[in-house]
Amino acid sequence: MPNSPDSPLKTYLDHLTRGELAYQFSPEAGRAVFYPRVICPFTGSDKLEWRISKGLGTVYATTIVHPAEGKPFNVALIDCDEGFRLMSRVEDIAPEQVRIGQRVRFRVHTPSGDDPYPVFTPAEGA
Amino acid sequence: MDGLKRGSAAIVGVAESDLGQVADGMSVTDLMAQGTRRALDDCGLSLKDIDGLFCATAQSRLSVLGFAEYLGIDPKFIGSTIVGGSSFEFHVAHAMGAIALGLCNVAVIAYGSTQRTIGRKQASVREVNPYETPFKPFLPSSAYALAASRHMHQFGTTREQLAAVAVAAREWALLNPKAWEKKPLSIADVLSSRMVSYPFTVRDCCLVTDGGGAIIVTSAERAKSLKKPPAYVLGCGHSVTHANITSMPDLTVTGALTSGKAAYAMAGLGPADVDAVELYDAFTINTILFLEDLGFCKKGEGGAFVSGGRIAPGGSLSVNTNGGGLSYCHPGMYGLLLLIEAVRQLRGECGARQVKDCEVAMAHGNGGVLSSQATVILGTPATL
Numbered sequence: 001m002p003n004s005p006d007s008p009l010k011t012y013l014d015h016l017t018r019g020e021l022a023y024q025f026s027p028e029a030g031r032a033v034f035y036p037r038v039i040c041p042f043t044g045s046d047k048l049e050w051r052i053s054k055g056l057g058t059v060y061a062t063t064i065v066h067p068a069e070g071k072p073f074n075v076a077l078i079d080c081d082e083g084f085r086l087m088s089r090v091e092d093i094a095p096e097q098v099r100i101g102q103r104v105r106f107r108v109h110t111p112s113g114d115d116p117y118p119v120f121t122p123a124e125g126a
Numbered sequence: 127m128d129g130l131k132r133g134s135a136a137i138v139g140v141a142e143s144d145l146g147q148v149a150d151g152m153s154v155t156d157l158m159a160q161g162t163r164r165a166l167d168d169c170g171l172s173l174k175d176i177d178g179l180f181c182a183t184a185q186s187r188l189s190v191l192g193f194a195e196y197l198g199i200d201p202k203f204i205g206s207t208i209v210g211g212s213s214f215e216f217h218v219a220h221a222m223g224a225i226a227l228g229l230c231n232v233a234v235i236a237y238g239s240t241q242r243t244i245g246r247k248q249a250s251v252r253e254v255n256p257y258e259t260p261f262k263p264f265l266p267s268s269a270y271a272l273a274a275s276r277h278m279h280q281f282g283t284t285r286e287q288l289a290a291v292a293v294a295a296r297e298w299a300l301l302n303p304k305a306w307e308k309k310p311l312s313i314a315d316v317l318s319s320r321m322v323s324y325p326f327t328v329r330d331c332c333l334v335t336d337g338g339g340a341i342i343v344t345s346a347e348r349a350k351s352l353k354k355p356p357a358y359v360l361g362c363g364h365s366v367t368h369a370n371i372t373s374m375p376d377l378t379v380t381g382a383l384t385s386g387k388a389a390y391a392m393a394g395l396g397p398a399d400v401d402a403v404e405l406y407d408a409f410t411i412n413t414i415l416f417l418e419d420l421g422f423c424k425k426g427e428g429g430a431f432v433s434g435g436r437i438a439p440g441g442s443l444s445v446n447t448n449g450g451g452l453s454y455c456h457p458g459m460y461g462l463l464l465l466i467e468a469v470r471q472l473r474g475e476c477g478a479r480q481v482k483d484c485e486v487a488m489a490h491g492n493g494g495v496l497s498s499q500a501t502v503i504l505g506t507p508a509t510l
Binding site: 077111 | 271272273276371373377
Protein backbone atom coordinates (compact mmCIF):
# COMPACT_ATOMS: atom_id res chain seq x y z
CA MET A 1 0.00 0.00 0.00
CA PRO A 2 1.47 3.41 -0.94
CA ASN A 3 2.01 6.02 1.76
CA SER A 4 -0.81 8.53 2.32
CA PRO A 5 -0.21 11.59 0.14
CA ASP A 6 -1.47 14.02 2.81
CA SER A 7 -1.78 14.05 6.59
CA PRO A 8 -5.19 14.69 8.18
CA LEU A 9 -3.80 18.00 9.45
CA LYS A 10 -2.63 19.09 5.97
CA THR A 11 -6.07 18.40 4.48
CA TYR A 12 -7.76 20.29 7.32
CA LEU A 13 -5.46 23.29 6.89
CA ASP A 14 -5.87 23.28 3.08
CA HIS A 15 -9.65 23.58 3.61
CA LEU A 16 -9.17 26.41 6.09
CA THR A 17 -6.95 28.22 3.58
CA ARG A 18 -9.94 28.06 1.21
CA GLY A 19 -12.20 29.49 3.92
CA GLU A 20 -13.79 26.14 4.83
CA LEU A 21 -14.15 24.44 8.20
CA ALA A 22 -13.65 20.77 7.36
CA TYR A 23 -14.37 17.78 9.55
CA GLN A 24 -14.53 14.05 9.02
CA PHE A 25 -17.60 11.84 8.93
CA SER A 26 -17.53 8.15 9.71
CA PRO A 27 -20.15 6.36 7.54
CA GLU A 28 -19.92 3.21 9.65
CA ALA A 29 -20.48 5.09 12.92
CA GLY A 30 -22.88 7.56 11.33
CA ARG A 31 -21.30 10.47 13.14
CA ALA A 32 -18.76 13.26 12.89
CA VAL A 33 -15.12 12.85 13.91
CA PHE A 34 -12.94 15.72 15.10
CA TYR A 35 -9.95 16.36 15.29
CA PRO A 36 -9.13 14.81 11.91
CA ARG A 37 -7.37 11.44 12.08
CA VAL A 38 -6.58 8.33 10.06
CA ILE A 39 -9.01 5.94 11.76
CA CYS A 40 -12.45 6.38 13.30
CA PRO A 41 -12.41 6.31 17.14
CA PHE A 42 -15.91 4.80 17.22
CA THR A 43 -15.38 1.83 14.88
CA GLY A 44 -11.65 1.60 14.14
CA SER A 45 -12.40 1.86 10.43
CA ASP A 46 -10.09 3.83 8.13
CA LYS A 47 -13.06 4.88 5.99
CA LEU A 48 -13.51 8.52 6.87
CA GLU A 49 -15.13 11.11 4.57
CA TRP A 50 -14.21 14.77 4.56
CA ARG A 51 -17.16 17.12 4.88
CA ILE A 52 -17.52 20.90 5.06
CA SER A 53 -19.30 22.35 8.07
CA LYS A 54 -22.05 24.94 7.59
CA GLY A 55 -20.06 26.86 10.19
CA LEU A 56 -22.79 27.29 12.80
CA GLY A 57 -22.46 26.18 16.38
CA THR A 58 -23.17 26.75 20.07
CA VAL A 59 -20.80 27.73 22.87
CA TYR A 60 -20.37 24.63 25.11
CA ALA A 61 -17.88 26.02 27.65
CA THR A 62 -16.00 29.29 28.05
CA THR A 63 -13.19 30.90 30.00
CA ILE A 64 -11.32 34.20 30.01
CA VAL A 65 -7.55 33.91 30.07
CA HIS A 66 -5.79 36.72 31.95
CA PRO A 67 -2.24 36.74 30.61
CA ALA A 68 0.66 38.19 32.58
CA GLU A 69 0.96 40.81 29.83
CA GLY A 70 -1.74 42.03 27.47
CA LYS A 71 -5.53 42.05 27.52
CA PRO A 72 -7.76 39.21 28.74
CA PHE A 73 -9.11 37.02 25.92
CA ASN A 74 -11.70 34.31 25.40
CA VAL A 75 -11.10 30.57 24.96
CA ALA A 76 -14.20 28.50 24.26
CA LEU A 77 -15.30 25.03 23.27
CA ILE A 78 -17.80 25.17 20.40
CA ASP A 79 -20.28 22.42 19.51
CA CYS A 80 -20.82 22.61 15.76
CA ASP A 81 -24.25 21.70 14.44
CA GLU A 82 -22.86 18.67 12.58
CA GLY A 83 -22.01 17.06 15.93
CA PHE A 84 -18.35 17.78 16.59
CA ARG A 85 -16.62 19.95 19.19
CA LEU A 86 -13.57 22.13 18.76
CA MET A 87 -11.57 24.65 20.75
CA SER A 88 -11.75 28.21 19.47
CA ARG A 89 -12.60 31.74 20.62
CA VAL A 90 -15.54 34.06 20.10
CA GLU A 91 -14.51 37.40 18.59
CA ASP A 92 -16.25 40.78 18.04
CA ILE A 93 -17.58 40.89 21.63
CA ALA A 94 -15.87 41.36 24.99
CA PRO A 95 -14.65 38.05 26.46
CA GLU A 96 -16.98 38.39 29.48
CA GLN A 97 -19.97 38.63 27.09
CA VAL A 98 -19.35 35.15 25.72
CA ARG A 99 -21.89 32.81 27.31
CA ILE A 100 -22.67 29.13 27.23
CA GLY A 101 -25.53 28.36 24.84
CA GLN A 102 -24.74 31.35 22.61
CA ARG A 103 -25.11 30.72 18.85
CA VAL A 104 -21.94 31.45 16.89
CA ARG A 105 -20.73 31.45 13.29
CA PHE A 106 -17.32 30.37 11.95
CA ARG A 107 -14.78 32.52 10.14
CA VAL A 108 -11.15 31.98 9.29
CA HIS A 109 -8.40 33.79 11.12
CA THR A 110 -5.04 33.90 9.35
CA PRO A 111 -2.17 35.10 11.53
CA SER A 112 0.72 36.57 9.53
CA GLY A 113 3.29 33.91 8.80
CA ASP A 114 1.32 31.13 10.51
CA ASP A 115 -1.34 28.53 9.75
CA PRO A 116 -4.98 29.68 9.59
CA TYR A 117 -7.38 28.67 12.36
CA PRO A 118 -11.13 28.84 12.94
CA VAL A 119 -12.68 31.52 15.15
CA PHE A 120 -16.34 32.33 15.79
CA THR A 121 -18.56 35.43 16.02
CA PRO A 122 -22.00 35.85 17.58
CA ALA A 123 -24.87 34.65 15.36
CA GLU A 124 -28.06 35.55 17.17
CA GLY A 125 -31.07 33.76 15.71
CA ALA A 126 -28.97 31.42 13.56
CA MET B 127 -9.87 -3.76 39.68
CA ASP B 128 -10.51 -7.19 38.16
CA GLY B 129 -7.61 -9.57 38.68
CA LEU B 130 -6.27 -7.94 41.85
CA LYS B 131 -7.02 -9.45 45.24
CA ARG B 132 -8.23 -7.19 48.05
CA GLY B 133 -5.58 -6.78 50.73
CA SER B 134 -2.92 -8.86 48.96
CA ALA B 135 -0.40 -6.00 49.17
CA ALA B 136 0.23 -3.14 51.56
CA ILE B 137 2.00 0.18 51.72
CA VAL B 138 4.51 -0.25 54.54
CA GLY B 139 6.79 2.77 54.28
CA VAL B 140 6.10 6.37 53.33
CA ALA B 141 8.11 9.60 53.30
CA GLU B 142 8.24 12.98 51.68
CA SER B 143 11.49 14.29 50.26
CA ASP B 144 12.39 17.91 50.91
CA LEU B 145 9.37 20.03 50.01
CA GLY B 146 8.53 23.59 49.05
CA GLN B 147 11.73 25.15 47.76
CA VAL B 148 14.66 22.74 47.74
CA ALA B 149 18.37 23.53 47.61
CA ASP B 150 19.72 24.84 44.28
CA GLY B 151 21.12 22.07 42.13
CA MET B 152 19.04 19.36 43.75
CA SER B 153 17.90 16.96 41.00
CA VAL B 154 14.62 15.08 40.72
CA THR B 155 16.56 11.86 41.31
CA ASP B 156 18.13 13.33 44.45
CA LEU B 157 14.60 13.90 45.74
CA MET B 158 13.41 10.40 44.77
CA ALA B 159 16.43 8.88 46.51
CA GLN B 160 15.93 11.05 49.59
CA GLY B 161 12.29 9.92 49.75
CA THR B 162 13.38 6.29 49.30
CA ARG B 163 15.95 6.47 52.12
CA ARG B 164 13.40 7.97 54.48
CA ALA B 165 10.65 5.50 53.44
CA LEU B 166 13.03 2.57 54.02
CA ASP B 167 13.77 3.93 57.50
CA ASP B 168 10.03 4.29 58.06
CA CYS B 169 9.46 0.54 57.55
CA GLY B 170 12.82 -0.96 58.51
CA LEU B 171 13.69 -2.41 55.09
CA SER B 172 16.99 -1.77 53.32
CA LEU B 173 18.06 -0.90 49.79
CA LYS B 174 18.99 -4.52 49.05
CA ASP B 175 15.38 -5.57 49.69
CA ILE B 176 14.10 -3.45 46.78
CA ASP B 177 13.40 -5.52 43.66
CA GLY B 178 10.65 -3.43 42.08
CA LEU B 179 11.13 0.17 40.99
CA PHE B 180 8.49 2.66 39.86
CA CYS B 181 8.73 6.38 39.18
CA ALA B 182 7.42 9.13 36.94
CA THR B 183 8.50 12.71 36.40
CA ALA B 184 8.04 15.34 33.69
CA GLN B 185 11.69 16.33 34.06
CA SER B 186 13.45 13.15 32.94
CA ARG B 187 12.44 11.11 29.90
CA LEU B 188 14.00 7.83 31.04
CA SER B 189 13.52 8.50 34.71
CA VAL B 190 13.43 4.91 35.96
CA LEU B 191 16.83 4.23 34.39
CA GLY B 192 18.38 7.21 36.14
CA PHE B 193 16.70 6.19 39.38
CA ALA B 194 17.97 2.58 39.20
CA GLU B 195 21.46 3.81 38.36
CA TYR B 196 21.39 6.27 41.26
CA LEU B 197 20.33 3.55 43.72
CA GLY B 198 22.85 1.10 42.23
CA ILE B 199 20.30 -1.65 41.67
CA ASP B 200 19.10 -3.81 38.76
CA PRO B 201 15.45 -4.32 39.75
CA LYS B 202 13.50 -7.42 38.72
CA PHE B 203 10.52 -5.29 37.78
CA ILE B 204 10.24 -1.66 36.67
CA GLY B 205 7.40 0.68 35.76
CA SER B 206 7.33 4.27 34.66
CA THR B 207 3.76 4.73 33.51
CA ILE B 208 3.31 8.47 33.20
CA VAL B 209 -0.23 9.80 32.95
CA GLY B 210 0.22 13.02 34.92
CA GLY B 211 -0.42 13.50 38.62
CA SER B 212 -2.31 10.22 39.04
CA SER B 213 0.65 8.14 37.81
CA PHE B 214 1.46 6.91 41.32
CA GLU B 215 -2.05 5.60 41.98
CA PHE B 216 -1.65 3.63 38.73
CA HIS B 217 1.75 2.43 39.99
CA VAL B 218 0.18 1.06 43.18
CA ALA B 219 -2.11 -1.22 41.13
CA HIS B 220 0.78 -2.22 38.85
CA ALA B 221 3.03 -2.99 41.83
CA MET B 222 0.23 -4.99 43.46
CA GLY B 223 -0.18 -7.06 40.29
CA ALA B 224 3.57 -7.59 39.92
CA ILE B 225 3.85 -8.71 43.55
CA ALA B 226 0.91 -11.10 43.16
CA LEU B 227 2.59 -12.67 40.12
CA GLY B 228 5.90 -13.00 41.94
CA LEU B 229 7.63 -10.57 39.58
CA CYS B 230 8.90 -8.60 42.57
CA ASN B 231 8.33 -8.50 46.33
CA VAL B 232 9.34 -5.06 47.56
CA ALA B 233 8.50 -2.16 45.26
CA VAL B 234 9.44 1.49 45.64
CA ILE B 235 7.27 4.13 44.02
CA ALA B 236 9.01 7.51 43.91
CA TYR B 237 8.63 11.04 42.64
CA GLY B 238 10.61 14.24 42.54
CA SER B 239 10.13 17.71 41.09
CA THR B 240 12.21 20.88 41.18
CA GLN B 241 9.70 22.95 39.21
CA ARG B 242 9.84 25.84 41.63
CA THR B 243 13.63 26.20 41.67
CA ILE B 244 14.09 25.75 37.91
CA GLY B 245 10.78 27.32 36.76
CA ARG B 246 7.67 25.67 35.35
CA LYS B 247 8.63 26.27 31.71
CA GLN B 248 11.83 24.26 32.19
CA ALA B 249 10.16 21.59 34.29
CA SER B 250 7.24 20.80 31.99
CA VAL B 251 7.71 21.56 28.30
CA ARG B 252 4.37 22.15 26.57
CA GLU B 253 3.54 20.04 23.55
CA VAL B 254 2.03 21.76 20.51
CA ASN B 255 -1.50 20.66 19.61
CA PRO B 256 -2.50 22.25 16.27
CA TYR B 257 -6.18 22.15 17.30
CA GLU B 258 -5.71 23.89 20.67
CA THR B 259 -2.40 25.76 20.85
CA PRO B 260 -3.44 28.60 18.44
CA PHE B 261 -6.09 29.72 20.94
CA LYS B 262 -3.51 30.13 23.73
CA PRO B 263 -5.36 28.37 26.56
CA PHE B 264 -3.32 28.81 29.76
CA LEU B 265 -2.88 25.10 30.42
CA PRO B 266 -3.69 23.32 32.55
CA SER B 267 -5.68 26.09 34.32
CA SER B 268 -7.91 27.04 31.36
CA ALA B 269 -8.97 23.42 30.77
CA TYR B 270 -10.19 23.10 34.37
CA ALA B 271 -11.77 26.57 34.09
CA LEU B 272 -13.78 25.34 31.09
CA ALA B 273 -15.00 22.42 33.21
CA ALA B 274 -15.91 24.86 36.00
CA SER B 275 -17.87 27.00 33.53
CA ARG B 276 -20.00 23.99 32.62
CA HIS B 277 -20.57 23.06 36.26
CA MET B 278 -21.64 26.62 37.05
CA HIS B 279 -23.94 26.70 34.01
CA GLN B 280 -25.59 23.31 34.55
CA PHE B 281 -25.83 23.22 38.35
CA GLY B 282 -25.64 26.82 39.49
CA THR B 283 -22.31 26.28 41.26
CA THR B 284 -20.88 29.64 42.38
CA ARG B 285 -17.42 31.16 42.67
CA GLU B 286 -18.01 31.35 46.44
CA GLN B 287 -18.55 27.58 46.53
CA LEU B 288 -15.33 27.03 44.56
CA ALA B 289 -13.58 29.34 47.03
CA ALA B 290 -14.92 27.27 49.95
CA VAL B 291 -12.74 24.40 48.71
CA ALA B 292 -9.62 26.58 48.89
CA VAL B 293 -10.58 27.87 52.34
CA ALA B 294 -11.11 24.34 53.71
CA ALA B 295 -7.76 23.22 52.27
CA ARG B 296 -6.08 26.19 53.95
CA GLU B 297 -7.65 25.37 57.32
CA TRP B 298 -6.25 21.83 57.09
CA ALA B 299 -2.87 23.20 55.98
CA LEU B 300 -2.68 25.37 59.10
CA LEU B 301 -2.73 22.10 61.11
CA ASN B 302 0.13 20.61 59.05
CA PRO B 303 3.63 21.83 59.98
CA LYS B 304 4.95 20.78 56.55
CA ALA B 305 2.42 22.87 54.60
CA TRP B 306 3.75 25.63 52.35
CA GLU B 307 0.99 28.12 53.23
CA LYS B 308 1.02 29.44 56.80
CA LYS B 309 -1.63 32.20 56.84
CA PRO B 310 -5.43 32.02 57.08
CA LEU B 311 -7.48 32.46 53.90
CA SER B 312 -11.07 33.70 53.51
CA ILE B 313 -13.60 33.32 50.70
CA ALA B 314 -13.25 37.06 50.06
CA ASP B 315 -9.45 36.63 49.77
CA VAL B 316 -9.91 33.92 47.13
CA LEU B 317 -12.40 35.98 45.10
CA SER B 318 -10.29 39.14 45.17
CA SER B 319 -6.99 37.49 44.22
CA ARG B 320 -5.41 37.86 40.78
CA MET B 321 -7.58 36.32 38.05
CA VAL B 322 -5.85 33.53 36.10
CA SER B 323 -8.51 31.93 33.88
CA TYR B 324 -12.10 32.81 34.77
CA PRO B 325 -13.64 31.67 37.11
CA PHE B 326 -10.29 30.85 38.77
CA THR B 327 -8.13 33.29 40.66
CA VAL B 328 -4.65 32.23 41.68
CA ARG B 329 -6.18 30.93 44.95
CA ASP B 330 -8.39 28.49 43.03
CA CYS B 331 -5.18 27.02 41.55
CA CYS B 332 -2.66 24.66 43.13
CA LEU B 333 0.70 25.79 44.42
CA VAL B 334 3.84 25.62 42.31
CA THR B 335 6.39 24.00 44.62
CA ASP B 336 9.25 21.54 44.55
CA GLY B 337 8.86 18.22 46.31
CA GLY B 338 8.53 14.48 46.06
CA GLY B 339 8.87 11.36 48.11
CA ALA B 340 8.56 7.60 48.05
CA ILE B 341 6.33 4.79 49.25
CA ILE B 342 7.18 1.13 49.70
CA VAL B 343 4.73 -1.59 48.67
CA THR B 344 5.12 -5.26 49.56
CA SER B 345 3.07 -8.43 49.92
CA ALA B 346 0.58 -8.73 52.79
CA GLU B 347 2.75 -11.58 54.12
CA ARG B 348 5.96 -9.54 54.20
CA ALA B 349 4.12 -6.48 55.55
CA LYS B 350 3.20 -8.22 58.82
CA SER B 351 6.70 -8.20 60.29
CA LEU B 352 7.73 -4.61 59.58
CA LYS B 353 8.05 -1.58 61.85
CA LYS B 354 4.62 0.00 61.45
CA PRO B 355 1.07 -1.23 60.87
CA PRO B 356 0.56 -1.91 57.15
CA ALA B 357 -1.89 0.12 55.08
CA TYR B 358 -3.51 -2.64 53.06
CA VAL B 359 -4.56 -1.95 49.48
CA LEU B 360 -8.26 -2.82 49.60
CA GLY B 361 -9.30 -1.44 46.25
CA CYS B 362 -7.92 0.08 43.04
CA GLY B 363 -9.54 1.43 39.91
CA HIS B 364 -8.61 3.65 37.02
CA SER B 365 -10.03 5.35 33.96
CA VAL B 366 -8.63 7.29 31.01
CA THR B 367 -11.29 9.39 29.24
CA HIS B 368 -9.25 11.75 27.02
CA ALA B 369 -5.95 13.58 26.73
CA ASN B 370 -7.01 17.08 25.61
CA ILE B 371 -9.91 18.96 27.18
CA THR B 372 -11.65 19.36 23.79
CA SER B 373 -12.08 15.58 23.70
CA MET B 374 -13.53 15.17 27.21
CA PRO B 375 -17.01 13.74 26.59
CA ASP B 376 -18.86 15.68 29.33
CA LEU B 377 -16.94 18.35 31.23
CA THR B 378 -19.03 17.78 34.37
CA VAL B 379 -18.42 14.02 34.67
CA THR B 380 -14.90 12.63 35.18
CA GLY B 381 -13.37 9.19 34.93
CA ALA B 382 -13.48 9.12 38.75
CA LEU B 383 -16.97 7.68 38.29
CA THR B 384 -15.43 4.58 36.68
CA SER B 385 -12.28 4.41 38.80
CA GLY B 386 -14.27 4.84 42.00
CA LYS B 387 -16.78 2.12 41.13
CA ALA B 388 -13.95 -0.32 40.38
CA ALA B 389 -12.12 0.52 43.61
CA TYR B 390 -15.28 0.26 45.74
CA ALA B 391 -16.23 -3.05 44.13
CA MET B 392 -12.79 -4.54 44.80
CA ALA B 393 -12.78 -3.24 48.38
CA GLY B 394 -16.37 -4.27 49.08
CA LEU B 395 -16.88 -0.78 50.49
CA GLY B 396 -18.77 2.38 49.63
CA PRO B 397 -18.34 6.11 50.17
CA ALA B 398 -19.93 5.93 53.65
CA ASP B 399 -17.07 3.65 54.78
CA VAL B 400 -14.29 6.12 53.93
CA ASP B 401 -12.95 8.05 56.93
CA ALA B 402 -10.29 10.20 55.23
CA VAL B 403 -10.67 11.37 51.63
CA GLU B 404 -7.55 12.57 49.84
CA LEU B 405 -8.53 14.02 46.44
CA TYR B 406 -6.25 15.53 43.84
CA ASP B 407 -7.12 19.24 44.16
CA ALA B 408 -5.15 20.81 41.33
CA PHE B 409 -8.00 23.34 41.10
CA THR B 410 -10.98 24.02 43.34
CA ILE B 411 -13.41 22.46 40.84
CA ASN B 412 -11.55 19.12 41.17
CA THR B 413 -12.64 18.54 44.74
CA ILE B 414 -16.28 19.23 43.81
CA LEU B 415 -16.19 16.96 40.74
CA PHE B 416 -14.49 14.10 42.59
CA LEU B 417 -16.77 14.29 45.64
CA GLU B 418 -19.68 13.87 43.21
CA ASP B 419 -18.15 11.20 40.96
CA LEU B 420 -16.86 9.16 43.92
CA GLY B 421 -20.34 9.15 45.45
CA PHE B 422 -19.87 11.41 48.49
CA CYS B 423 -22.71 13.60 47.19
CA LYS B 424 -25.00 13.65 44.16
CA LYS B 425 -23.96 15.02 40.76
CA GLY B 426 -24.48 18.77 40.75
CA GLU B 427 -24.61 19.08 44.54
CA GLY B 428 -20.85 19.35 45.10
CA GLY B 429 -20.91 23.13 45.40
CA ALA B 430 -23.44 23.07 48.23
CA PHE B 431 -21.68 20.06 49.78
CA VAL B 432 -18.32 21.82 50.23
CA SER B 433 -19.90 24.95 51.73
CA GLY B 434 -20.33 25.82 55.38
CA GLY B 435 -17.11 24.10 56.48
CA ARG B 436 -18.40 20.59 55.72
CA ILE B 437 -15.00 19.43 54.35
CA ALA B 438 -12.88 21.63 56.64
CA PRO B 439 -11.40 20.48 59.99
CA GLY B 440 -14.34 19.67 62.28
CA GLY B 441 -16.69 19.18 59.31
CA SER B 442 -18.70 16.06 58.55
CA LEU B 443 -16.23 14.68 55.97
CA SER B 444 -12.43 14.93 56.28
CA VAL B 445 -11.17 15.91 52.82
CA ASN B 446 -7.57 16.73 51.88
CA THR B 447 -6.33 16.60 55.42
CA ASN B 448 -2.74 17.61 54.63
CA GLY B 449 -3.92 20.90 53.11
CA GLY B 450 -3.92 19.54 49.56
CA GLY B 451 -2.27 20.73 46.40
CA LEU B 452 -3.94 24.07 47.08
CA SER B 453 -2.16 24.84 50.37
CA TYR B 454 0.27 22.06 51.42
CA CYS B 455 2.44 21.18 48.43
CA HIS B 456 2.02 20.77 44.68
CA PRO B 457 5.21 19.67 42.98
CA GLY B 458 3.78 19.27 39.46
CA MET B 459 2.51 15.71 39.90
CA TYR B 460 1.01 15.53 43.37
CA GLY B 461 -0.49 12.02 43.41
CA LEU B 462 2.25 10.39 45.49
CA LEU B 463 1.67 12.82 48.35
CA LEU B 464 -2.02 11.79 48.49
CA LEU B 465 -0.95 8.21 49.20
CA ILE B 466 1.52 9.30 51.87
CA GLU B 467 -1.15 11.29 53.72
CA ALA B 468 -3.70 8.46 53.45
CA VAL B 469 -1.22 6.00 55.01
CA ARG B 470 -0.32 8.41 57.82
CA GLN B 471 -3.99 8.96 58.64
CA LEU B 472 -4.52 5.19 58.92
CA ARG B 473 -1.51 4.92 61.24
CA GLY B 474 -2.72 7.80 63.43
CA GLU B 475 0.45 9.83 62.85
CA CYS B 476 -1.16 13.12 61.87
CA GLY B 477 -1.13 15.09 65.11
CA ALA B 478 -3.45 18.11 65.10
CA ARG B 479 -5.02 17.09 61.77
CA GLN B 480 -5.56 13.44 62.69
CA VAL B 481 -8.96 12.06 61.64
CA LYS B 482 -10.50 10.23 64.60
CA ASP B 483 -10.82 6.43 64.32
CA CYS B 484 -9.48 6.42 60.78
CA GLU B 485 -9.81 2.86 59.44
CA VAL B 486 -10.34 3.45 55.70
CA ALA B 487 -8.64 6.15 53.62
CA MET B 488 -8.93 6.99 49.94
CA ALA B 489 -6.26 8.49 47.69
CA HIS B 490 -7.74 9.66 44.40
CA GLY B 491 -5.29 10.80 41.72
CA ASN B 492 -6.01 12.99 38.72
CA GLY B 493 -3.74 13.55 35.73
CA GLY B 494 -3.55 15.73 32.64
CA VAL B 495 -6.65 17.89 32.25
CA LEU B 496 -9.11 15.66 34.14
CA SER B 497 -7.78 12.99 31.74
CA SER B 498 -6.56 10.11 33.88
CA GLN B 499 -8.24 9.13 37.14
CA ALA B 500 -7.10 6.49 39.61
CA THR B 501 -8.59 5.59 42.97
CA VAL B 502 -6.80 3.66 45.71
CA ILE B 503 -8.66 2.60 48.88
CA LEU B 504 -6.44 1.72 51.84
CA GLY B 505 -7.33 0.18 55.18
CA THR B 506 -5.88 -0.66 58.57
CA PRO B 507 -5.26 -4.33 59.59
CA ALA B 508 -8.73 -4.28 61.20
CA THR B 509 -10.37 -3.84 57.78
CA LEU B 510 -8.89 -7.02 56.29
